Structure formats: C-alpha cells, structure tokens
Amino acid sequence: MKEEKDIILKVEDLHKSYNGAEILKGITFEVKRGETKVIIGPSGTGKSTLLMCINRLVEPDSGRIYLEGDEVLSSKNIHKIRQEIGFVFQHFNLFDHLTVLENVRIGLTKVKKIEKSQATEIALKELERVGLKDKSDLYPAQLSGGQKQRVAIARSLAMNPKLILFDEPTSALDPELIGEVLNVMIDLAKSGMTMVCVTHEMGFARAVADEIIFMEKGVIVEKGPPELMFKNPQKDRTKEFLNKLSQLYGKDENTMSFFEIVGSSWVYMVEGIWVTLFLTLISIVIGFFLGVLLAVSKTYGNKLFYYISYVFIEIIRGTPLLVQLFILYYSLPVIGIRLSPILASIMAFSLNSAAYQAEYLRGAIQSISSGQMQAALSIGMKKWQAIRLIILPQALRRFIPSWTNEFIYLLKYSSLSYIVGAPEIMAQAKFVASRNFEFFQVYLFAAIIYFVLVTIFGEIFRFIEKKIKIPGTLTYARNRI
Ligand SMILES: Nc1ncnc2c1ncn2[C@@H]1O[C@H](COP(=O)(O)OP(=O)(O)OP(=O)(O)O)[C@@H](O)[C@H]1O
C-alpha cells in the first residue's frame, strides 16, 4: 500500500453548477504517484468539467482539491499550480502561430524563465519522446491529428508536471491515428507518470489503468481495477454502459477469441493485403525488366556495362534491404527528394529485386549450351538478335522457378515497409493490436494471411512453369543468399 505522502491529487466533495443545474454533485477520489486513472461515462456527465475544476480552468462552487497536500482552491498562485498539472485537450489546442518546437518551448522560456538554449534542449528531448523531433520546424497546420496530439503531450511534459489530465485525447482523431497517441500514453504511464484520463479506449484502460472510475450525472457510480470492472461490475448501470462501449469499440475482456479478432479486424487486414500485393507485384515487374537489362549487360555488354552492372549488383547484395529502404525514405529528403512511403518502398524493393533477378537470370543464361549461340550466329544472326531470339527465350523459361522464389521472398519482405509507414499487412496488424492489445492473436492472423498468399501464388507460378516449360529440358533454380 502506498503511503499518504504518495497521494498526488485528492479531490473531496467537489460541487459545480451551471445556471442552477448541478453538474458535479460531490465528487471524491484520490490519485497516488505513478497511478493512471481512467474516467468513463456518458456524454454530458461532467467529466470535462471535473478535469477543468482540478486546475481551475473552471472554478468549482465548493469542495477541496489538494495537490501534494497543498490546497488548490484557496491558492493565491494558481499559475504556479497549473504549471504542475499538465492538460491535454480533445482538440489539441496547439498555438497555431508557433512552430512545433516553439509550442513546446514557450512555457519554458516565458513561464519558467528558462534560458532559450536550455529550453530548446528540453523541448527537443520531449519531442523525441513522442517521436516528433524531426517535425520541430513545422507549424501545427502541417501536422496530422495524431501528430498534433503528440505535440500537445510534449508541451505538457516539457513543464515537468506532477500529473497530466487527458480529456478524451483520441476522440477527435481518425481511427488510424489513434494507435500512435495511445502508444505514447502507454509509454508515459509505464514510465511512472501520474495520469488522469477521460477516455473510452478500453484497450488502453486494460493495458495501464490502475482504476476505472465510472461517472454519471455528476456522481461517481462505481470504481475499481479494470479486471474487476470489466468482468464483474457491481452496479447494473456500469454493466449496461460497459456493454454499450464494447459494442462501439469492440469487446474488451481478456477473452476475445481468435475468431472474434478475425471478425473485428478483417476489414483493416484486407486493406493491408491490397497494399502488400500492390507493392510486391509492381516491384517484381520493375525488378524483372531492370534485372534483364543488368544480366544482359553483365554477360554480353562491353567493359563499361559490365562494371556498372557488377558494382550495382554487389552494392545491393552487400547491404540489407532495410538499410536501402531507410536511405531512400529518410536520407533522400536531405538532398530535397521526399518520397511517399509507398513510392520509397517500391523503389527499394524494385532495385533490390533487380539485383537478385539479374543474377538468377545470368545463371540461367550461362546454363544454356554455347552451341546455341554458335548455331544462331552460324545462320547469319547478329549477336543481339541471337540473344533476343534464341538465348533469352530459353533462359527466361529456366528462370521461372527462381522467379517464384523471388516473388515469395518479396511478398514476405515487403512487410518491412511498415517501418516507413506504408499501410501493408504488418502496419495494419500493428494498428489493430494497438487498439485491442491482442498482439499474439492479431500477429497470428497476419501470419496466416501471409501463408495463404504465399501458397496461392506459389501454386499459380508452378502452374505457369509447367505450361511454358519446353518438354525434355531442365529448369534452373537459385535461391537468395
Ligand atoms: N460553460 C458552461 N456553461 C453552461 N453549461 C455547461 C458549461 N460547460 C458544461 N456545461 C454543461 O455541463 C454538463 C457537463 O458537461 P461536460 O462537458 O463536463 O460533460 P462531459 O461528461 O465531458 O461530456 P462529453 O462526454 O460530451 O465530453 C453538460 O450538460 C454541459 O452542457
């Protein structure tokens, strides 16, 4: 049990009326150091009013609030107290005329009177914590909703508050942006920050809440640890409200079966499948044409062509695909070229695949007997004609099995592109899991999808291989090394 001195916030018998209507009817609760409390309840219940009373953005009518034992309501210096209580709003409320860095820094320089260079350092550290250091120079209007909210969180964190109040921080966000904000909040909670969150994201509550407080019509109806509240709420009204929530946000108990996961996430996963297939198909086709060029240059070209293809192939094969993707996505902007995640992925996968396809094809070309070339030349064909009409048609047929392997390889490794933000299968799985916290089951679902895709395409290519094979000849297969 934590001691009395560990109580950061104590709210006692708080009342507030607007125009004669009582909104808060005697609210009492306390928050210990490092705790995360989640407040839920129907609209108009007074949740926002309660949070705003705590830092006196709204003046309560009666009651007591203590911040580490100090009276908040009778305090003469409310500005000092507000510095110690962070507030994150539903609609972000960033200062639109300031850059991201300035938004986070202004409280440090103007309120805490910290010297500018030191304030910049603190601000950048907090921006790094929410993953937005590289957006420091942008203005709020240039950010997505999820990024805005993460800046708002950094702005609160920079003031080094004793606790942070969150008022529905994700409810104004598009569904695909909710996960990134929740992940920042989960990291904060796990790092020991004291938090009071009004939110209906029950996956978040289940992951980090120490207590869930259910409020309705200005009173606390019931409170308890998440396991108890989800599995066995005492009051019928709580049960009813949680049921309604689970219809809206998906089932929240720890008992979601694999089929329920599939049922609630397949729409997102199918979106991911299209992106994955699109990336793979485009990349393998571009990689094929580039690969043929490289293989032919390396086998039949002059010295210059030979060395260009040789160096390109060796560089690509000697560096990890992930590094190639990072260079295209994160390093090209340094010289002013900014690619979208999909375009960067297609370029990285095409170039990578071209190098491998070139080598497989070269192997296939070399496996064709030299007599074929001699015979072609002997009937008067030019060298390029012989390559095009006699050598390549045979080599390409022998190349099909390695091409099948290459396709399967790319299909699986295109999952790397989630790292730069392309919404393929893995990115979608991560998004779904950040909502329902069923990581194992969601990733199992993703693995099954990959397996099914690989099997289907494997069979299709085997069929094609059989169709175009020249009777009595061998095929040639080489695998990635
Ligand atoms: N400044 C105000 N003047 C008059 N009435 C107000 C004011 N602010 C809030 N109210 C009323 O107080 C009640 C509680 O509002 P509050 O915003 O705290 O609810 P809430 O639980 O946060 O709801 P929601 O889930 O919709 O955000 C509502 O009926 C609202 O109309």
Ligand SMILES: [Mg+2]
């Ligand atoms: Mg509200």
